[in-house]
Amino acid sequence: MSVQVLKARLGALVSNPPIFTIARILARLGIESNFVTRREIVRFINSGDPARLESIFRRICRDAPQCGIDPDRDLADKNVLEIGCGRNGGLAPFMMRQNAKQYTGVDPLVHRDVLHSDAVLRALEQGYFKTGETDGMALRECFAVHCQFLKSPNDRELDPLDIITSISCLEHIDDLESVIASISEKLTPGGCHFHLVNFSNHLDRDQPFRWMYELSPDAFKRSHGGIINLKRPSDVKGIFEKLGFETALIPLDMRPEAIPTDTLHPWWRAHYDIEELAVRTAVLHAVKTP
Numbered sequence: 001m002s003v004q005v006l007k008a009r010l011g012a013l014v015s016n017p018p019i020f021t022i023a024r025i026l027a028r029l030g031i032e033s034n035f036v037t038r039r040e041i042v043r044f045i046n047s048g049d050p051a052r053l054e055s056i057f058r059r060i061c062r063d064a065p066q067c068g069i070d071p072d073r074d075l076a077d078k079n080v081l082e083i084g085c086g087r088n089g090g091l092a093p094f095m096m097r098q099n100a101k102q103y104t105g106v107d108p109l110v111h112r113d114v115l116h117s118d119a120v121l122r123a124l125e126q127g128y129f130k131t132g133e134t135d136g137m138a139l140r141e142c143f144a145v146h147c148q149f150l151k152s153p154n155d156r157e158l159d160p161l162d163i164i165t166s167i168s169c170l171e172h173i174d175d176l177e178s179v180i181a182s183i184s185e186k187l188t189p190g191g192c193h194f195h196l197v198n199f200s201n202h203l204d205r206d207q208p209f210r211w212m213y214e215l216s217p218d219a220f221k222r223s224h225g226g227i228i229n230l231k232r233p234s235d236v237k238g239i240f241e242k243l244g245f246e247t248a249l250i251p252l253d254m255r256p257e258a259i260p261t262d263t264l265h266p267w268w269r270a271h272y273d274i275e276e277l278a279v280r281t282a283v284l285h286a287v288k289t290p
Ligand SMILES: C[S@@+](CC[C@H](N)C(=O)[O-])C[C@H]1O[C@@H](n2cnc3c(N)ncnc32)[C@H](O)[C@@H]1O
Pocket: 083, 084, 085, 086, 087, 090, 106, 107, 108, 109, 166, 167, 168, 169, 172, 173, 179
């Protein structure tokens, strides 16, 4: 593992209270404590995680108007699946507030009862839903009836989906093509994929392409532990097009100045143009044609 990866992972670990760090290490060994997991979720809710995710979702709808998704109009009565919802409930509270018919959060790290404990419901009621729009019982019923969390989309037979979404997840999935092909089978004709993809190195916010473009993809994966799949915008778009989707990829953040032109590895130069390499984040919108 490279020094940069070690620094990034240590940074993430020390930003958490030690009890959660220990819990995460134990969870990797298959030992999970429901008590600690609930405490961690409450902490995330109290620090504004549901509102953060809502604001990202709203921002990508606003910054990519071509997709035609209005979060205040197009989520009600929809069956939504979020890939990579994380361990804290992801967009579920927002989707419930928008009256989605069903929300499924999928993540290998998620606990299936993530939003069902008294402590978590209380934190949501007093925080994210504090406007008095709902009470504890109504919330409990809402999450019990309309939300589910799965470690894999294959864990349960899914109802037909209207929207499949994600925030900074697709770049972490190694077998992206087969995962997208498999969940897309459940998408209704006219339904859509709507994803925010982060094409950066995930190591240094200020230098989003450092190290990554200075090595061949294989060398980077070897030295940086496969934290990202290294697919570039045209690769991700190509996966959806190959599956027959009407696909648009809308770059949101371009960083040409961050490309290490002097030390750019020839592999990258040969396979992509500089403009594509400069895309840090983009929205992928893909509609299943009837
Ligand atoms: C950078 S985190 C993003 C979490 C959350 N969406 C957010 O923005 O805070 C990426 C997430 O993708 C999840 N992930 C990785 N591979 C996945 C897969 N094959 N299916 C579903 N989720 C996956 C990881 O467990 C992780 O929680």
